Amino acid sequence: MRIDGHPAPPRLVVGISGATGIGYGIAVLELAHKAGWETHLVVSAAGQQTRAYETDLSAAELAAMADxxxxxxxxxxxxxxGSFRTDGMIVAPCSIRTLSAIAYALSDNLLTRAADVxxxxxxxxxxxxxEAPLTLGHLRAMTAVTEAGAIVMPPVPAWYLRPTNVPDILEHSAARALDLLGVEVPDLPRWGEDLAEEKHETYPRSTRVRRRA
Structure with a gap:
């Protein structure tokens, strides 16, 4: 509740690290804004390098997407x-370096400190x-951070939606991540609710294919 008596919007911390896929972080910011959440953004130095490689956005334009x-x-x-109240945090994308720092409580910058908080x-x-493929060290860091309470969610496309472009893929993965935080993303397609019923082809109980001599 704000001083003026109006309810404060929920707060989301968004971290963008240096892994490829900065489009996921951008989609998170856009969808959270549409849902009425207040966003607090921190971008690592490597994340800014990725922004320059993968987008036409300036640092100022990326910053303008957050509150x-x-x-x-x-x-x-x-x-x-910890006394600053938030409703959760997403790191999108999350590099292995950032994952490891969070897993082992190495608060060496504001992004990893905010995650630790x-x-x-x-x-x-x-x-x-x-990241792919994964080493044993990567997997152990994922186990450690999961045991600490985090949710590891690699952005895996939902092909049953039949996406037709890259923004469709980015937006759905970002929406699913926000869904884990309780963010009500408008128009998020859900299996069994909004999507058509699965169609099954019918096959004979036993089918034998004869090879030609």
């Missing part, structure tokens, strides 16, 4: 404290990890 923006070196920012305050943390 509040922080520098990754500003470890004294509001989101670095999210876990220690028992708030939901979703990590959209972008």
């Amino acid at each position: 509040v923006v922080y520098r990754p070196a500003d470890v004294g920012a509001a989101i670095a404290s 999210t876990l220690k305050e028992r708030r939901p943390l979703v990590l959209m990890v972008r």
Whole structure:
């Protein structure tokens, strides 16, 4: 509740690290804004490099997509404290370096510190990890961060939606990540609710294919 008596919007911390797939973070910001959530953004130095590689956005244009923006070196920012109330955090995309730092409580910048605060305050943390193939070290870090309370959610496309372009794929994965935090994303297609019933082809009980001599 704000001082003026009006209810405050829910707050979401969004971290963008240096893994490929910055479009996921952009989609999270756009969908959260549409849902009426207040977004607090921190982009790592490597995340800014990825922005330059993968988009035509300037740093200022990316920052304009959030309500509040922080520098990754500003470890004294509001989101670095558990007393600053938020409703959860998403790291999209989440690099293996960032995953590992969060898994082992290495708060070496504001992004990883904010994630550590999210876990220690028992708030939901979703990590959209972008890496393949995975080493044993990667898998162990995923296990450790899951045991700490985070949700590891690699952005896997839902092909049953028959996406026709890249934005469709980015938006649905981002929407599913937000769904894990309780963000009501308008028009999110759900299997068994909005999608058509699955169609089954009927086959004979036994079918033998004869090879030609």
